[in-house]
Amino acid sequence: MATSRSSTELLEQIEKLSGQTVSDCYQCGCCTSGCPIGEAMDPPPSKAVRLLQLGEAPELLDSDGIWMCASCLVCGTRCPRAVDYARIAEACRVLVLRSKQSRVDPDTVTGPELEEIPQQAFIAAFRKSSV
Amino acid sequence: MPNDECRLTGTQPPADAQSTIDNRQSKIPRVGVFVCHCGINIAGVVKIPELLERVGTMSGVVVTKDYKYCCSDPGQQMIRDSIKSDKLDRVIVACCSPTLHETTFRNACGEAGLNPYLCEIANIREQCAWVTADKDEATTKACGIVRTTLTKVVHDQPLEALTVPINKRALVVGAGIAGIQAALDIANAGYEVVLVEKEPSIGGHMAQLSETFPTLDCSQCILTPRTVETGRHPKIRLMTYSEIDSVSGYVGNFKVKVRQKARYVDFKTCTGCGACLEKCPGRTESWFERGLVRGKAIYRLLPQAVPNRPVIDAKACIYLTKGKCGVCAKVCPTGAIRYDDTDKFVEEEVGAIVLATGYELFDATKLGSYGVGRVPDVIDGLAFERLLSASGPTSGDVKRPSDGKVPKKIVFVQCAGSRDSTTGMPYCSKICCMYTAKQAILYRHRVHDGQATICYIDVRTPGKGFEEFYKRATDDGIQYLRGKVSKIFREGDKVMVWASDTLAGRKVELEADMVVLATAVVANPDGVALARKLKTQIDAHGFMTEAHPKLRPVETLTAGFFLAGCGQGPKDIPETVAQASAAAAKVLAMFGNTRLTHSPTTAEVDEEICVGCGYCERTCAYDAVKVDPARKKAAVNAALCEGCGACAVACPSGAMTHKNFTKKAIFEMADQF
Amino acid sequence: MTKYTYYPGCTLYTKARNLDICARKAAEKVGFELVEMPSWNCCGAIYNAASDDLAAQVGPVRNLAKASQLGDKLVTLCAACHNVLKRVQNRLDQPGNEVESERLKTFVDEKYERPVKVLHYLEVLKQEIGWDNIKEKVTKPLGGLKVASYYGCLIVRPKEVLEFDDPENPQVMDDLMRVLGAAPTRFDFKAECCGGYLVVNRRDVAKSASKKILDNAKAWGAEAIVTTCPLCQYNLDKLRAVTDGSIPVFYFTQLLGLAVGLAQDELGLEHNAGDPVGFLKSKGLL
Ligand SMILES: Cc1cc2nc3c(=O)[nH]c(=O)nc-3n(C[C@H](O)[C@H](O)[C@H](O)COP(=O)(O)OP(=O)(O)OC[C@H]3O[C@@H](n4cnc5c(N)ncnc54)[C@H](O)[C@@H]3O)c2cc1C
Ligand code: SF4
Ligand code: SF4
Ligand code: SF4
Numbered sequence A: 001m002a003t004s005r006s007s008t009e010l011l012e013q014i015e016k017l018s019g020q021t022v023s024d025c026y027q028c029g030c031c032t033s034g035c036p037i038g039e040a041m042d043p044p045p046s047k048a049v050r051l052l053q054l055g056e057a058p059e060l061l062d063s064d065g066i067w068m069c070a071s072c073l074v075c076g077t078r079c080p081r082a083v084d085y086a087r088i089a090e091a092c093r094v095l096v097l098r099s100k101q102s103r104v105d106p107d108t109v110t111g112p113e114l115e116e117i118p119q120q121a122f123i124a125a126f127r128k129s130s131v
Numbered sequence B: 001m002p003n004d005e006c007r008l009t010g011t012q013p014p015a016d017a018q019s020t021i022d023n024r025q026s027k028i029p030r031v032g033v034f035v036c037h038c039g040i041n042i043a044g045v046v047k048i049p050e051l052l053e054r055v056g057t058m059s060g061v062v063v064t065k066d067y068k069y070c071c072s073d074p075g076q077q078m079i080r081d082s083i084k085s086d087k088l089d090r091v092i093v094a095c096c097s098p099t100l101h102e103t104t105f106r107n108a109c110g111e112a113g114l115n116p117y118l119c120e121i122a123n124i125r126e127q128c129a130w131v132t133a134d135k136d137e138a139t140t141k142a143c144g145i146v147r148t149t150l151t152k153v154v155h156d157q158p159l160e161a162l163t164v165p166i167n168k169r170a171l172v173v174g175a176g177i178a179g180i181q182a183a184l185d186i187a188n189a190g191y192e193v194v195l196v197e198k199e200p201s202i203g204g205h206m207a208q209l210s211e212t213f214p215t216l217d218c219s220q221c222i223l224t225p226r227t228v229e230t231g232r233h234p235k236i237r238l239m240t241y242s243e244i245d246s247v248s249g250y251v252g253n254f255k256v257k258v259r260q261k262a263r264y265v266d267f268k269t270c271t272g273c274g275a276c277l278e279k280c281p282g283r284t285e286s287w288f289e290r291g292l293v294r295g296k297a298i299y300r301l302l303p304q305a306v307p308n309r310p311v312i313d314a315k316a317c318i319y320l321t322k323g324k325c326g327v328c329a330k331v332c333p334t335g336a337i338r339y340d341d342t343d344k345f346v347e348e349e350v351g352a353i354v355l356a357t358g359y360e361l362f363d364a365t366k367l368g369s370y371g372v373g374r375v376p377d378v379i380d381g382l383a384f385e386r387l388l389s390a391s392g393p394t395s396g397d398v399k400r401p402s403d404g405k406v407p408k409k410i411v412f413v414q415c416a417g418s419r420d421s422t423t424g425m426p427y428c429s430k431i432c433c434m435y436t437a438k439q440a441i442l443y444r445h446r447v448h449d450g451q452a453t454i455c456y457i458d459v460r461t462p463g464k465g466f467e468e469f470y471k472r473a474t475d476d477g478i479q480y481l482r483g484k485v486s487k488i489f490r491e492g493d494k495v496m497v498w499a500s501d502t503l504a505g506r507k508v509e510l511e512a513d514m515v516v517l518a519t520a521v522v523a524n525p526d527g528v529a530l531a532r533k534l535k536t537q538i539d540a541h542g543f544m545t546e547a548h549p550k551l552r553p554v555e556t557l558t559a560g561f562f563l564a565g566c567g568q569g570p571k572d573i574p575e576t577v578a579q580a581s582a583a584a585a586k587v588l589a590m591f592g593n594t595r596l597t598h599s600p601t602t603a604e605v606d607e608e609i610c611v612g613c614g615y616c617e618r619t620c621a622y623d624a625v626k627v628d629p630a631r632k633k634a635a636v637n638a639a640l641c642e643g644c645g646a647c648a649v650a651c652p653s654g655a656m657t658h659k660n661f662t663k664k665a666i667f668e669m670a671d672q673f
Numbered sequence C: 001m002t003k004y005t006y007y008p009g010c011t012l013y014t015k016a017r018n019l020d021i022c023a024r025k026a027a028e029k030v031g032f033e034l035v036e037m038p039s040w041n042c043c044g045a046i047y048n049a050a051s052d053d054l055a056a057q058v059g060p061v062r063n064l065a066k067a068s069q070l071g072d073k074l075v076t077l078c079a080a081c082h083n084v085l086k087r088v089q090n091r092l093d094q095p096g097n098e099v100e101s102e103r104l105k106t107f108v109d110e111k112y113e114r115p116v117k118v119l120h121y122l123e124v125l126k127q128e129i130g131w132d133n134i135k136e137k138v139t140k141p142l143g144g145l146k147v148a149s150y151y152g153c154l155i156v157r158p159k160e161v162l163e164f165d166d167p168e169n170p171q172v173m174d175d176l177m178r179v180l181g182a183a184p185t186r187f188d189f190k191a192e193c194c195g196g197y198l199v200v201n202r203r204d205v206a207k208s209a210s211k212k213i214l215d216n217a218k219a220w221g222a223e224a225i226v227t228t229c230p231l232c233q234y235n236l237d238k239l240r241a242v243t244d245g246s247i248p249v250f251y252f253t254q255l256l257g258l259a260v261g262l263a264q265d266e267l268g269l270e271h272n273a274g275d276p277v278g279f280l281k282s283k284g285l286l
């Protein structure tokens, strides 16, 4: 587990870091419908927010989904309740990273294609997912 | 708190809570204060015995009494008896808000021979007991409220209620099913009705619908008898293609100026044969057909139109824009075409006005990610009604707009714009869950192998037979998918829908031939403009506001204006008709009187002081003050004055005052706090 | 010739030379000059959204402070840099955010002299130069080439801050393409995400996101795609080589350069995947 804090504390922290209120969400699912990564993201955004509403913050912090968000901001732009899930995912990642756990170890990312990838991608990826 | 008697004294309340304290000798003024417990609403918080004791010491108070429910018969009797036995000349009832029982207690006083306007309410429930937790604090506050009211009541003058005559004719604006129903009810009771409709024919949106939930009866079949009756009714003066230019006057006596738009067809000569419609080469957008086909310059909305006369759309007519054509005039067998027609103004006098201006659908092109306008086979609910309707452009065959193919898969998208705080429509449009189920069922009637999928957030079916209707849809194999659609786009000749299945917790991509959006219901913009012009209240979304959401649902706060139909909020036909009949009943109740009473607590001008500056005239929202330019003096039309007091505040010279709210009384009341 | 302070960013110095060089040269053709900011530093490549993460904003704040000493406008080209700089500038200058703004300013030695308007190159073309003036400079119109303009996420969202264009159906680049003589196609994926930096460790995800964009452009009949971000360009152009190679992807500056008469060797086409030269020749544009 990312931290030893209680789920209530975690939720408070997530709301503070993200500036979002999870009770605003009425579970319409629009964020999941529009997420370009939606099929590959587990849990997808609406389910992630649901976990928080149910007090299951630790489960979300342990999940794969928060690392899959590309911060494209589509979900927040179309959310009928103006919930910005990208910032919630960011807050979750930050909480994990601050407990000194990297998601992606830069040394393990290898392969011939990497030569071609613009460096902004590396900087972004490692800033989002490494300590 | 300036007065000692209202400080907490720490004295024990008298043992007998029903006690009567009469500690004053006969002295003018003689005020009686009656404290109501309102069950435990007040007595549970305010310490009644202590309050009575403290109020009893206030100067001018000759008697204080309390009772469990002052508004009950015995409660009122207690007040009436006390007025007589204690020779009261002023009464204060410390109870609930004056909006609830001011009239009750004023009438009780009147019955006991006291001028009703010498009775005042001290609101110690809503403004004290309900909002104060601490009992001592509440008691002190109640004491303060009574004392302030006492300051006012001693200044009050006896007043006589005003009465005005009633012109027993009604104006109904908007001839959708709401306006039609209200007009028929009033007319059938024997009163004249002026029915004004901006479109060339009546029926409103109901005329566009195919079949109606939950019984699936054909909309035209149930509507036409009403439109025909309206068109023929001897008591209904129908003015179509007309708008309200202005309204002046006051409840019971309105003067209305109606602008009858140029039609370019003489309705008296025209027989409605339709020869002109066949040949006209002028083309325009047809709002009635929701852009599915192009309309003609000379047109009527539908074959069963009432009145069954065409009008010319001047912007689309080739003759009127370019001076060429004139085909309609050539083919018209009766010579009814009048290219030189102009707008005409008609004046009408009425006593009551029903606003039934209805709704429109939100402009779906503003829902950028839904592709409306970019993807031709994404249409709104009313357009789909036209495709389903036997009198529609496809005679009821479901064909998609882009290529006329019969769609084998339709995705219906609910809550398109509704329940969305970012579009400015956070409300539920109320009818779309039901009409979407209906449209899916009707689609499957027309296209037996068609697949219908409905993307929804919640399915709301709170109406008679509605839940059963929803079951009918699912029984028919219609797929309900829980998740709001995010994006609609085109790929080849398919329409793709990005949805989700929140129950299964995953994103879903749907492929369809056509998409139907249940777009949000919004107040008709022309209705909103009219409400603004008439200064009747509208809410943040443009829907007209009722005088009380529960108890006065078909009246407005402006006397003489009533509401019916979707202009007040989204609703289905049964509810619209019920509301329209209710509004008609209110009008008829008013017409049952010979004169109307009007509160006498109006503004009045002291002509000696008035300098004719006109601040009052500009301030008054009801046009009740006019400055006579010759005499340079303001005058208040008491029948129009709603007693808001704005003019008295605006008047720089102090000439304008408000009966029983004099500046002196108000300043003294303020001093009490 | 109006001069603008210009922030190229790291990627434009290396993998995205073709975006940068054309932009500078085309600017001179249409009547303005990009003056590169001296000693700029990396913008951070991605905006850090955690509310307490002020330290992460040091890089952009420093760039903005330096730019403020040179003028009141800063021109960007890479959509990622634009997004970061614009959002941080918003935090510095937004009324009501003064306390945080003061803290952010204390992080850097350079003084933030005045509010800096962060302008994307496309905004300069539209707002400062004007379509009519650009039209006059077009010497080789693009002959009705059917292009799908791909904006991606970063220059349109969040819309309240970027204030760039309609986030669902942006038009600026389409308008530019029209001015250059191309025929912009309708296109439903103008601002859908290409998968962004996920390409680093989840190539599969970026590939499938990019494929949808390419598929939709083709479905609308596009012959080419234009982009404004090196990462979008990579995901659509280089990554598509392994998904589907039938549609060339250019930086919008390359087509701008072509239309205003830059020579072939100034267009940096050798950095694009596939055979862009062959394609442009087949369209009679080279
Ligand atoms: C797609 C769809 C399907 C529906 N299906 C069903 C169904 O199956 N069953 C059901 O019960 N309900 C259904 N409804 C709801 C139904 O349409 C409404 O309940 C009903 O039409 C409301 O009638 P109305 O008179 O209040 O408003 P409207 O029909 O909007 O009538 C208002 C009239 O006022 C006129 N007007 C507006 N402003 C002015 C002005 N300033 N001056 C003069 N005239 C003015 C308008 O031109 C119009 O004729 C459906 C609605 C939609 C959108
Ligand atoms: S779109 Fe917004 S309201 Fe809907 S499920 Fe996602 S976060 Fe909740
Ligand atoms: S911001 Fe993240 S969660 Fe939201 S749509 Fe984009 S990738 Fe999906
Ligand atoms: S004169 Fe106008 S309305 Fe008459 S047929 Fe010609 S276009 Fe139609």
Ligand code: SF4
Binding pocket: B265, B269, B270, B271, B272, B273, B274, B275, B276, B277, B310, B331, B332, B333, B334, B335, B336, B337
């Ligand atoms: S042809 Fe003449 S009479 Fe017949 S509908 Fe037209 S205007 Fe009326």
Ligand code: SF4
Binding pocket: B414, B415, B416, B418, B419, B427, B428, B429, B430, B431, B432, B433, B434, B458, B459, B460, B518
């Ligand atoms: S009635 Fe149904 S579809 Fe319409 S807004 Fe309400 S929940 Fe949405």
Ligand code: SF4
Binding pocket: B602, B603, B619, B620, B621, B622, B623, B624, B625, B636, B640, B641, B642, B643, B644, B645, B646, B647, B648
């Ligand atoms: S009290 Fe109000 S309504 Fe009466 S005249 Fe004055 S401003 Fe008009």
